Amino acid sequence: MTLLDLTPRASRASRLDTLPVAIVGAGPIGLAAAAHLTERGIDFTIYEAGDAIGASVRAWGHTRLFSPWEHLVDPAAARLLESSGWQAPAASRIPTGAELVSRYLIPLAQLDAIASRTRTGTEVLAVTREGMDRTRTRARAVTPFALRIRRADGTIEDVAARAVIDASGTYRTPNSLGSSGLDPLGLGDVADRVSPALPDVLGRDRARFAGRHTTVVGAGHSAANTLLALVKLASDEPGTRITWLIRNSRAARVTTAPDDELAGRAELGGRVEQLVRDGAIDLVDGFEIVGARRVDESDDLTAGPVELVGLRRGETVSHRTDQIVNATGFRPDLGILRELRLELDDIVEAPRRLAPLIDPNVHSCGTVEPHGFRELTHPEQNFFIVGMKSYGRAPTFLLATGYEQVRSVAAHLAGDTESALRVALTLPATGVCSTDIGGGACCT
Numbered sequence: 392m393t394l395l396d397l398t399p400r401a402s403r404a405s406r407l408d409t410l411p412v413a414i415v416g417a418g419p420i421g422l423a424a425a426a427h428l429t430e431r432g433i434d435f436t437i438y439e440a441g442d443a444i445g446a447s448v449r450a451w452g453h454t455r456l457f458s459p460w461e462h463l464v465d466p467a468a469a470r471l472l473e474s475s476g477w478q479a480p481a482a483s484r485i486p487t488g489a490e491l492v493s494r495y496l497i498p499l500a501q502l503d504a505i506a507s508r509t510r511t512g513t514e515v516l517a518v519t520r521e522g523m524d525r526t527r528t529r530a531r532a533v534t535p536f537a538l539r540i541r542r543a544d545g546t547i548e549d550v551a552a553r554a555v556i557d558a559s560g561t562y563r564t565p566n567s568l569g570s571s572g573l574d575p576l577g578l579g580d581v582a583d584r585v586s587p588a589l590p591d592v593l594g595r596d597r598a599r600f601a602g603r604h605t606t607v608v609g610a611g612h613s614a615a616n617t618l619l620a621l622v623k624l625a626s627d628e629p630g631t632r633i634t635w636l637i638r639n640s641r642a643a644r645v646t647t648a649p650d651d652e653l654a655g656r657a658e659l660g661g662r663v664e665q666l667v668r669d670g671a672i673d674l675v676d677g678f679e680i681v682g683a684r685r686v687d688e689s690d691d692l693t694a695g696p697v698e699l700v701g702l703r704r705g706e707t708v709s710h711r712t713d714q715i716v717n718a719t720g721f722r723p724d725l726g727i728l729r730e731l732r733l734e735l736d737d738i739v740e741a742p743r744r745l746a747p748l749i750d751p752n753v754h755s756c757g758t759v760e761p762h763g764f765r766e767l768t769h770p771e772q773n774f775f776i777v778g779m780k781s782y783g784r785a786p787t788f789l790l791a792t793g794y795e796q797v798r799s800v801a802a803h804l805a806g807d808t809e810s811a812l813r814v815a816l817t818l819p820a821t822g823v824c825s826t827d828i829g830g831g832a833c834c835t
Contacts, residue, residue: 413552417444420778421558423465427801440514447562451589452489512543519730554773561721570679592620602630609718740783761816763799
């Protein structure tokens, strides 16, 4: 265990400029932040909880993205890669998550300037200021950050940083199945039947779903991808049944996108809608989940169906199924930031200045205005939440938006205010993502 630096505060302040910037997360946005800091000659350290970079993307690597390569590669990262001989993929081609990792993230992470500063298998447990909780103000801005980390061998220690860029994403913290935002009563009794969003239905998770009744909960594109995979599985595996359970009266985010310039996403919604009409997918709408329970009381926990209990049009109803896929979207893990002074929107849990620009009741992915460090600023100086996590519970995030965020933040940390304020971004027009907060991520 490494203890905090207990030298006088003035001495600690003088260390500030000698410390690295801490980047939390080695996904597309965290690595893009590293690329921009590299170009500006700013030292950094990346802390990735997974055993390898892009751990969350790898988890859904079998899924094809909506955006083509032209929107998936950060400009600074491309410059660094091209100087090493990397060849960019065809701009118009749409990759899977696994291809995003293998053809872009791994080559980027293997560059000496980034690889030497990346710590995988290292989870950030909390972020604070050295010797200061959130209530202490004097000399706060010149006091280094302290990140409490847990290494792969279980060692816990505190490390110092001059600034923190939290690009940890939201994939590891899904929304609850319960319509109230809380876990349904009894969820622990059926937890072994619940899969996270985007399971590999046709690959590693096939045995879990083959020949069984699966209920997909959620009204977003993560749900739609899983539904299509299950329909394909049903054509090969007799007895496979599919139910799509949503809390609203319609899944407008998925099935209504006539003006979506991301053709793959528009097609996805149309296919799901047709399969519902054809009877391949049983749609249960207006179902607000409040509880879950086992139907079979035998000792064999893998046998028999489970039951979701809910309210539907004012009446108590139940729904029996064998497997449940939680595709209800994601939320930020704010617990690790408890000792920092944050300014978050009360509704979507995004930075307060950013929230009006991304409100899913108003904006789609393509109507979000360019924004940078100014909109991401908190009362905690030189702390920034970026990427999907910066959007809180809003499902309107595109990688290209995150790349512009970290470009601006890196410029700010370099003292280049003019560049930091000069934000610009061209996004594809989209006709989705503009209803019902929490229905499922759709844009990433």
